[in-house]
Amino acid sequence: MSIERIQTKARMSRITKHNGTIYLCGQVCKDANQGMTEQTMSMLDKVDRLLIEAGSDRNHILSATIYIKDMQSFAEMNAVWDTWVPEGYAPARACVEAKMARAELLVEISVIAAEII
Template sequence: MIERIHTNQRMSKIVKHGGIVYLCGQVGSGTTVVEQTEDCLGRVDRLLHEAGSSREHMLQATIWLADMADFDAMNGVWDAWVPQGAAPARACGEAKLADADLRVEIIVTAAVAG
């Protein structure tokens, strides 16, 4: 069974299938990459919780930065947020994001807690 949560014509914020939680790309508010990453990861936390998962159950993360010059600053926030011993498989690259003010977008896949 596939469960879609917060669905509209274009996308679902959460899709659950076979014990796996797929989140749509999350962005955050703020002007700096640190502020946006903090806000973005807060959104990830809330969606994972709603889906019956948590950051301890992350399997994979894809991170898009508008500018790779922000890599170290984003990683400072990321490293403090990821639980010790629970780092997911991860990729990070540079991409033109949907809005010129966006500095970071994060996509997470996680296992349902259980």
């Protein structure tokens, strides 16, 4: 049972693969000066790119945990999420309110996906 780590630095790997399962580290937006809609779109674009690099795609997401700074933005984040997730492929998902690593961050996601065989 080998473990493959991709884009590894001292603190973490952006992608870890084990036994056909792909784990992505937490993803945030590219520009934290934007609002919830833009931050969510940017964050999910990063997820798309990492999944492709790892040999998967959004149709193969098993689980997603979304961390949101303020639940008052829940509907705005979900509006983006609902258009991003392919119909019939919604993963198991949790969404929790959390204190973010930087004050300007509004949303972060952690994803587990299956590798495309």
